[in-house]
Each structure stands twice: as C-alpha cells, then as structure tokens.
Amino acid sequence: MRYFFSLIVFFALFCEVKAQDVRIIQLKNEPGAYVPKSFYIAAVADSTHDSTGVGTINDAGKLSYIALQNGTATAIKDYIDRNIPQDTTAQPIALKIKKLETEVKKKGAKWSIKMSVSFVFSLDAANLELMGSESGETTADPVAYVDEHIRRTIGKELEQFEKWWLQNKDKFATSALVKVNVTLSKTTDKKNIIVYSLRRPLKQEDFQGKVQKDVQEKAMTASGNFFASSSEVQKGQTVFNVAVTPYFDRSESWFNTDNSNPYLLAHEQAHFDITAFKTCELVTAISKATFTKDNYAALFEQLRKQYLEEGNAEQDAYDTETKHGTIPEQQQSWQDKISKRVKEVGCY
Secondary structure, three states, X not given: OHHHHHHHHHHHHHHHHHHHOEEEEOOOOOOOOOOOOOEEEEEEEEOOOOOOOOEEEEEOOEEEEEEEOOOHHHHHHHHHHHHOOOOOOOEXXXXXXXXXEEEEEEEOOXXXXXXXXXXXXXXXXXXXXXXXXXXXXXXXXXXXHHHHHHHHHXXXXXXXXXXHHHHXXXXXXXXXXXXXXXXXXXXXXXXXXXXXXXXXOOOHHHOOOOOOOOOOOOEEOOEEEEEEEEEEEEOOEEEEEEEEXXXXXXXXXXXXXXXXOOOHHHHHHHHHHHHHHHHHHHHXXXXXOOEEOOOHHHHHHHHHHHXXXXXXXXHHHHHHHHOOOOOHHHHHHHHHHHHHHHHHHOOO
C-alpha cells in the first residue's frame, strides 16, 4: 500500500514540474489570410500523438513545451470561428490535424525554428491530406513566431484545399438527395428464365421442374423479380440505377399433366400476371419516392419488401378463391380482374 502511495506522489510532482515548463499560445485574433467560399470547417479533430502540445523549445539544454490554449483542436476551431468568416450554407468539411510539430532551438542569439504540419480535410469517406514544412530564424520571442506560423498555415491549407475542391467536388456526393433511375427490364441472358411479356404467354412445356406429387397443387409457377443495381456520382449527386426484371423460372416451375384441366395453364399464367403488375407498381412507387443519402438504401428495401408481401398476399387470395383454378366461375372472374390490372399499370 505504501509503495502505491509513493507512485501517486511522484506522478503528481512530475506533472507539476512539467506544467511549469509549458508555454501556452492563444492564437492571435487577426483576420485569416484566406476565406473559403465553397466550403466551411464544420469540425476540427486532433489525431496527433500528443493532443495537448505542438512542440518543444530547447534553450541551451533546458526543455520546455509549447501548447495551444484549451488543446490543439479546440484552439484552431475557435480561431477559425472568430477570424475566418464561415458560410454555413456551403459544403461542411471536417478538418483533422494529423500532425502539427514545432522544434525550437537556441543558436547563439537566434532561435532556429522547424515546423511540419499535416491536415486532413474530410467529407464522408473521402479524405485529402495536405502536408507542409517550414523553417526560419528569429531573435524575437519564438512563441510569437510559432503563433504567426500556425495562423498562416491554416490560411494556406484552406486555400490549397479550396483549389482542389473546386476542381473535384463534382466527383463527391455533396447533395443530400439521391437520384434513383428505375427501369423495367424486358430481356435477360439468364438460363431457364422467361421475362414477362404480353406477346409471350406461358406454354405447358415451359414448366420443366420436377413434379411434386404429394401436394394439393396440380402445377407450380415460380416467378419473382431480379434486381440489378449500380451507383455513381454525377455533378455532386449520387445516382442509383436499378433495373427490375419480372421473371418465370422454367427449372423451378412444374406441371402435373396427369391431373391437368382446361383451366390449369390459364391459372398459372395469371400467377405470372400478378407478379408482373405488382412489379410494375413497385417500379412506379420507386420512381415517385424521394430518396436521400441517409434513407435511400433503407427506403428502397422497404418498398421492395412491401410490394413483395402485397404480391404474395394476392397470389394466396387468388389460389384460395379459385381453389387452385378448379372453380371455373371464380377462375374466369379472377382472370378478367388480373388482365385489367396488367393493362392499367401500363408497363407492358
């Protein structure tokens, strides 16, 4: 217990001595050397190895430390807010201080000063790192030199970033809105797949899957949607391209010829028709929705799931009310209703 106590006392004494050897800089309130027009610094973070200090002063072997008041990140953000006009309607950019190091040494009557900086400008996942170094001598207070250099460096790095940003900003998704281009595919190169078309009704030989004998159904239509998507950035906006394909799968669809009836093929065709008009309704819903960078993936999935569930419910109701096509009057009624829906959606 006594040993632990002595460690605490030693650490406290060490911190006290070190605190006496720190030169604190409050960045001078003077107008910034450069005012950005196309962006503003929304946040400043410090990822240096020492978040409290920015360098050392070696005065003939006596070492002291240089720190910015309230910490490096806070001091630089406060300086920018106070001295560089910020247009908060422009693009917000985060500034990360990766490196800010100063080495000051006494050489005779002069102070020799070396500085190196690395600032990272960030937008979402995009980062641009700007690095620089400077050296000089002064007979005046070296801390004042350091103060001036840090302020000058901030202006220089802001200007360099703006030049780069104006040339490259269209490559980044700066718009909050996402443009979604959705199309209905009419062809495919996938094996065993038939894409829905009014000009290409199903035939009995299209049902090539293994017949299931121990089920209530006399035939099975395997139909659904394929989704193919890609994204790109155009003039600062994310563009999401998606193609939806209503399909019939030969290899999973089957037809029991031992128990066929005159309405069976028509019944299965209507199942494919339901898939088709629900797909068209989904495409229309996607084209009318408002997508943003924050919601477009979740909203797209929500719409896809909604119309899939609605389609499955309609397929089940159709089978239930027609008893899988075995009630002629109900079968005809549903066929008429489904045919009307296919025409009304206007996709085919």
